[in-house]
Amino acid sequence: MTTPLRPDQTPPLTMDTFLQGIWRENPVLVMMLGMCPTMAVTNSLRNALAMGLATLFVLVGSNALVSMLRSLVPGTVRIATYIVIIASFTTVVDYAIQAISLTLYGALGAFIQLIVVNCIILGRAEAYASRRPLLHSVINAGGVGIGFTLGLVMLGGVRELLGSGTLLGFPVFGASFQPWVIMLLPPGGFFVLGAWLLLLNWLRGRQPGAAPTPVPVHNHGR
Amino acid sequence: MAAESIPFIILSTLFINNFVFSMFLGLCPFLGVSAKLNTAWPMGVATTFVMWISSLSAYLLNRALVAADLEQLRLIAYIAVIASAVQLVEMAMKKLSPTLFRALGIYLPLITTNCAVLGVALFQTTREYSFLQSMAFSLSAGAGFTLALLLMAGLRERLDLVNVPKVAQGSALSLLLAGLLSLSFMGFAGLGG
Numbered sequence: 387m388t389t390p391l392r393p394d395q396t397p398p399l400t401m402d403t404f405l406q407g408i409w410r411e412n413p414v415l416v417m418m419l420g421m422c423p424t425m426a427v428t429n430s431l432r433n434a435l436a437m438g439l440a441t442l443f444v445l446v447g448s449n450a451l452v453s454m455l456r457s458l459v460p461g462t463v464r465i466a467t468y469i470v471i472i473a474s475f476t477t478v479v480d481y482a483i484q485a486i487s488l489t490l491y492g493a494l495g496a497f498i499q500l501i502v503v504n505c506i507i508l509g510r511a512e513a514y515a516s517r518r519p520l521l522h523s524v525i526n527a528g529g530v531g532i533g534f535t536l537g538l539v540m541l542g543g544v545r546e547l548l549g550s551g552t553l554l555g556f557p558v559f560g561a562s563f564q565p566w567v568i569m570l571l572p573p574g575g576f577f578v579l580g581a582w583l584l585l586l587n588w589l590r591g592r593q594p595g596a597a598p599t600p601v602p603v604h605n606h607g608r
Numbered sequence: 609m610a611a612e613s614i615p616f617i618i619l620s621t622l623f624i625n626n627f628v629f630s631m632f633l634g635l636c637p638f639l640g641v642s643a644k645l646n647t648a649w650p651m652g653v654a655t656t657f658v659m660w661i662s663s664l665s666a667y668l669l670n671r672a673l674v675a676a677d678l679e680q681l682r683l684i685a686y687i688a689v690i691a692s693a694v695q696l697v698e699m700a701m702k703k704l705s706p707t708l709f710r711a712l713g714i715y716l717p718l719i720t721t722n723c724a725v726l727g728v729a730l731f732q733t734t735r736e737y738s739f740l741q742s743m744a745f746s747l748s749a750g751a752g753f754t755l756a757l758l759l760m761a762g763l764r765e766r767l768d769l770v771n772v773p774k775v776a777q778g779s780a781l782s783l784l785l786a787g788l789l790s791l792s793f794m795g796f797a798g799l800g801g
Contacts, residue, residue, distance in 0.1 A: 418779050421635035422723045466691055469720070473684040480683070496730045499683055503721040505636055571794065572630045576787030583780035591775060 403522060407530030413506045414537025414579075415586060420506040423497050424538060425575035431554050433493050434542025438535025440483065440498060444475045445507050445531040446524055449515040451475075453523035456516050468511045469502070476501045506534060544578050545569045614744045617737075621748040624799055627724045628756035629790040634724030637715055638756060639782055647711050648761035649754075654697050654712075656750025658719050659728050661693040662686070663746030666729035667739055686729045687720075694720045724753055759789060 413419045420441070427437045448471045452459075459467045480498050484491050491498070501507070510530055515523035546552060549569035551559045568574050612620075627633045634655070641651045669685050698716055702709045709716065719725060728749050732742045763785055772781060 418639065419636070421639065422632050425635060426632035465717075465720075466688070469687050469691060470684060473687050477680060477683050481680075496727060496734065499730055500633075500723045500726060502683060502687055503723045503726050505718065505721050508721055568791075572632065573787045573791040573794065575632065576783050576790055580780050580783035580787060583783065584776060587775045587780060 399522060399525065404525050404529040407526060407528075408533040408536065411530075412533040412537055413530055414534060414541075415582060417506075419509060420504045420534060423500065423504060424541065425572070425579070427494055427497050428538055428542040428545055428575060428578075429549065429570045430493075430546045431539065431542045433490075434538040435535065436483070436490055437494060437497065438531070438538045440479045440494075441501055441504060441507070441534055442528070442531030444472060444479055444501050444504075445510060445534075446527045447475045447478075448472045448507060449510055449523045449527035450520060452511045452515040453518060453520045459516075464516065465508070465512070468508055468516075472507050472511070473502045506530060540582060541575070541578055544582075545574055549574060612737075612741065614740060617741055617744045618748040619799065621745055622752045622755070623793065623796040626752045626756060626793050626796075627727065627749050628753060629786075629793040631727070633727040634722050634753055637718065637722055638753075638760065639779065639786070641712065641715050642757050642760035642782075643764055645758065645761045645765060647708075648757040650701075650705075650708050651712060651715065652750070652754025652757045654701065654716065655719055655722060655725065655753055656747065658690065658693045658697055658722075659725050659746045659750040659753075660743070661696070662690045662725055663728050663732060663742050665689045665693070666732065667742045670733050682733070686726060690725050690729070691720045724749065756789070760786065763789075 407413065411417055414421075414424050423437055423441070428434045448468070451471050452468055455467070455471075476499060479501065483494070483498055510527055514526055518526070543553065546554075547558060548566045550565050551557060551563040566574075569578065621627070625631055628635065628638050637651060637655070642648050666686050666689065669689065670682065673679055673682055673685060694717060697719070698709075701712075701716065728746045732745055737745055760782075764782065767781065767785075776784075
């Protein structure tokens with residue numbers, strides 16, 4: 387990807403550079419990327435938020451670096467280079483979280499280190515940051531990171547509310563509430579995300595003149 | 609944890625803590641390649657092979673890194689090994705079966721970013737498994753992943769023939785299906801003590 391940029395390859399910086407990752411191309415709800423951390427750490431709102439912010443940091447940091455190095459990295463080894471860059475930022479986050487809160491570190495477990503293999507980050511680096519200037523890449527990565535956090539929070543909020551009757555640790559329902567433990571367990575993650583997708587599909591279908599449903603990535607195999 | 613016996617590790621990673629259904633690892637290929645049985649099968653085998661190679665190298669690498677007191681480089685070293693292993697599988701498959709290579713498409717290089725593969729390497733390190741335990745762990749993790757892929761592919765092949773409401777088509781339905789499978793795998797909890 388070392389070909390020089392043609393003028394038409396870099397569209398002007400618009401609000402959309404930032405916003406597309408948040409809603410229209412939301413990584414969790416539309417693109418179905420980064421599913422593993424999405425499911426695994428969303429059993430409480432706090433974990434979801436922490437995971438989202440950690441990923442946001444790695445995403446913005448690595449995309450900035452990829453964008454700065456884009457004319458130096460030879461095309462044949464670019465994926466390996468990106469992975470090493472992402473792994474370095476993840477190591478930083480890993481040690482930072484250990485220093486900030488050991489409880490949080492224990493709750494997120496191996497999934498902090500697994501940020502390396504979050505396909506959202508590599509996907510953004512390859513599809514966007516490797517051919518755009520620094521400012522574009524950082525703003526776009528910020529949008530995608532916020533979109534990812536939003537998706538995690540939507541999942542984590544529902545699962546914590548139904549599974550333990552609390553939000554961020556504060557009880558919401560009265561003492562008579564019987565928690566839906568299944569929502570905290572693995573099947574709950576699948577069910578809640580499935581339900582969100584059903585709801586969004588339904589809303590999209592009701593919108594007059596709605597944009598056609600984007601094809602989720604994982605249907606390309608068909 | 610290091611005292612776990614080999615049969616227990618195999619049983620545990622295959623069913624009780626199945627990588628896909630209870631640890632949420634490897635979900636992208638699980639949802640992506642599970643549309644047809646004849647692509648799910650080779651994908652499972654390829655992933656298992658990569659898991660085994662990277663588990664083997666991760667074990668040796670970890671000993672070297674600990675000896676050299678360079679543990680902060682562990683993550684970077686692991687991912688480099690995995691990327692090379694995937695490259696190897698990709699080259700082999702291109703040579704041996706070009707049709708299969710095309711069918712798997714983008715999901716073959718994406719094994720690198722399959723969290724199940726890195727997961728195996730990381731978990732065996734944190735649980736301080738011995739060499740034999742690591743081998744048993746990586747092979748049964750791969751078998752468990754293949755099992756999940758095959759189950760899902762079988763179900764989705766049937767679903768293609770069914771009239772599904774428009775709102776539930778695609779990923780929403782796959783997720784609900786995965787939830788049901790995961791629910792049934794919870795039945796294995798408590799097995800083997």
